[in-house]
Amino acid sequence: MEYEIIYSKRKTVGICVKPDGSVVVRAPVGTSEKYIRETVDSHAQWIEKAKKKLDGRKEKLSAASFEEEKLLRRKAKEILPEKVRFYGDILGVSPSRITVTGAKTRFGSCSGKNSISFSFYLMRYPEKAIDYVVVHELCHILHHNHSKEFYKEIEKILPDYKEREKLLRM
Numbered sequence: 001m002e003y004e005i006i007y008s009k010r011k012t013v014g015i016c017v018k019p020d021g022s023v024v025v026r027a028p029v030g031t032s033e034k035y036i037r038e039t040v041d042s043h044a045q046w047i048e049k050a051k052k053k054l055d056g057r058k059e060k061l062s063a064a065s066f067e068e069e070k071l072l073r074r075k076a077k078e079i080l081p082e083k084v085r086f087y088g089d090i091l092g093v094s095p096s097r098i099t100v101t102g103a104k105t106r107f108g109s110c111s112g113k114n115s116i117s118f119s120f121y122l123m124r125y126p127e128k129a130i131d132y133v134v135v136h137e138l139c140h141i142l143h144h145n146h147s148k149e150f151y152k153e154i155e156k157i158l159p160d161y162k163e164r165e166k167l168l169r170m
Contacts, residue, residue, distance in 0.1 A: 017050040072120040076100045083134045093141040110140035132164035
């Protein structure tokens, strides 16, 4: 198995599968290549599983044709403002603006000025996953971080948010 090694001031060896499927191993300075190879070999099953998950996600985030992008954007512009209004009323918040983008690395974002953006690729996912992203971004208006309080806020609205979040990784 091929992998890139990055040595740094750290205490443990870490393995990461990047979105392009490449494997990066981060290791403390001075770690032997033999030890790194053994570590990678012992985690081979996990690495393959992570790569398979990525393949499924890549399919959902693969470039959209012009026609499909138009369709997904239209669907996003119809569905998302309604969902934002619905969940925003429950949370008592309202974004300053809602935009739809073609972002492939994130499904949604909330700016410091409470403007929320959603990727049109989100429309390829189940409704439960879409609702999770909407609630997640709206909760950022209350908590501009990923603190325990932030996740407690999400849990008040979506008690099953962890299962919904998993749908985005498929």
